[in-house]
Amino acid sequence: MSQHHKEARFNPKLRTDMTPQQIAEMFDDFADDYDEEVLEKGLRAHELVGDFLATTYPESDRSSLKVLDVGAGTGFVGLKLKALGFTYVDALDPAQKMLDVAKTRNVYRRLICAFMDKNRVEEIETDFYDCITATAAFNEGLVPCNAFAQMIRIVKPGGRIVFTIPQKNINNAVEYRDRLLPLIDKLAAEGAWEVTAIPLADGQLAKSLGPGILYSLKVNVSEKYFEI
Template identity: 25%
Template sequence: MSDKFLDKAYGLETPEATLDHYNQWAASYDAEIADNGYATPGRIAAALAEVQSDMSEPVLDFGCGTGLSGLALRRQGFQTIDGMEPSGEMLEQARAKGAYRHLTQIEVTETQPIAKGAYRLITGCGVLGTGAAPPAVFDMIMHALPQSGLFVFSYNDHALEDPAYTGKLNEWLDCSAARLLSREHGDHLPGIDLKSTVYVIEKS
């Protein structure tokens, strides 16, 4: 099974290639990234819990994958979690974990899969970055949030080196369309010596 999937994950260049890769990876995904110490889901859930006291408010786990981020949110005490994900195979793995209220399969070509104002709390764990969702998805999520909505997400080291991703965040912050509540660089996949920064931003 092994390292082939993780090794290739950061070189995917099209949404279609990404979808195919994750569909094929779904059955062995949890085991492979557990072997590499996947830390970001827990870090994102903890960061959201720092700024959100009402654990009953629904959270959208965008790009939920096999549901590891949903489990992490549950462990932090969040009670109502919905997931969206383009990979049907990954969604089957997520469904089996029982962490979600609703799971929705979305099309990679869909420009606005999140209804505007439907969620005040959105997480994106390892979703935005090279080999994953393009920078435009950042705008889509921010436009879907209501005023004072929170987006808690990660950029791994590959995304942090790409000005298309860091620039997208700065576009929102620099014009005060959003404000940065916290930022922490730490472990992502220690097994391959990859770190990530977890951000909490609030829409102005």
């Protein structure tokens, strides 16, 4: 991998000229030392999402709920959810080597190598999951705004899309600046979902990420098409 792509691991601004294949290859090359590097940076987003789901779904219901972990990486969310009693969790990630590491943790039923974007993931039926989670996936070069159409298709009406995003990504990432929040508000106004937004203080997502937001989008429709 080029030095540019190595630096792009933790500098998303450098990903704007990378193709999806290059993004996936970057994370493939990152797989062996991903855990050590992100834990050193104090990653906590998976803890926040897991704790939110635990307050949302009673313990008696968790084993029957179907969850898709988008941008699953090496499996931090899967480990957290298993500890909380969620036993039907699938992983989706564009980097096969990251999924290979996640597989060793025995927390996912199915591992799907794909991007979550505007394209239909044929392996996933409409209205199949009760919840989608995404912790570090709303980042430059990963989940684009138009991916919400597929997320809505995949989640059952009444299900949720739960994700975290640093405020600096909302403000500065090319994909999200002046697009993400207006789209969330637009789809809420049209009745596609109901929005819960929980502000996160500096350091809650990770040591150096600054403040952010945890979103829970309660989906009301089976499918939704939109222009952005």
